[in-house]
Amino acid sequence: MTYENLDAKLVNALLGDGRASLRSLAEELDVSVTTISNHLSDLEEQGVIQGYSPIVDYDALEYDVTAIIQLKVEGNALPDITETLKEHRQMISVYEVTGDYDVIAVGKFRDTDGMNDQIKALLTDPDIKESNTSVVLNAVTENEQFKLDIEQ
Amino acid sequence: MTYENLDAKLVNALLGDGRASLRSLAEELDVSVTTISNHLSDLEEQGVIQGYSPIVDYDALEYDVTAIIQLKVEGNALPDITETLKEHRQMISVYEVTGDYDVIAVGKFRDTDGMNDQIKALLTDPDIKESNTSVVLNAVTENEQFKLDIEQ
DNA sequence: CATCGAGATTTTCGTACGTCATCACGCTCA
């Protein structure tokens, strides 16, 4: 097994259970606990693994509405706009993109009223030339982290 | 402290560090280890916490291209299309939405060639009436899970 | 109708025990 292979397998194992103990990981990958510990530290230091998080079901917590907001922005205002969006904690993802629009953002809200209020407040910015909001009817998959290829 | 309050604080603490030990969580929230253990089990059983995951930096792993794909679909083919997208493991999120398009999906690819191949393959489906792909220039924030309100 | 209180239920706690993570060390193998 190559070094990189073990790293990829380790990441994949953690993607399966982010709270798995080093011992169980060692058993699963058939290497020693020491090796797991060393590789995991390396992955964290390299920034491949940036941290750990519970997978929270916001639907179960009464954040029922997800919306995808697309914006056309005055060219030089793009950094300001994305920074503003980023500071809204309910914005899950904010992307600067190519194509018809300049920014695509995904946000979660308690209800349609909460969504309306926040989006209307956002759109008062004069640097926003055009906007387009899609409300999510069904999140088929969301924020799914995929497992890495294992080279044989 | 109300029951719900402790649960929200526990989720928030885990959002800060998803591998935090029960003891450190107990100390942070000023309750016993047993209480943390019980509440955490409950949150997991209720589905509020659906699991745990490392936060993987795909950029560091040579998945450099993120694309947002929007599709207009023949009405009755929507479930098939979303299911197909879901099965592509590199699709991070797949949403059925209101608005101009019927489906919005976010995918990650090794490079633009890989992206092109996969998207072209997808678009051969005759039930897709129209598509629009935006390439992400800059992921300002991505898949950020936000902390819960704590009712006082 | 508001209040009380005994009993049941739920929630929290402390303890104890077996397991785990970490670190340093020297060894093995290719």
Added chain:
DNA sequence: TGAGCGTGATGACGTACGAAAATCTCGATG
């Protein structure tokens, strides 16, 4: 020569269990 291994020592960890505390239930009472 460096990646991986095993060992041993130490402190931290997770879990089970019974006891204690808090909360809820609901009929009785003034």
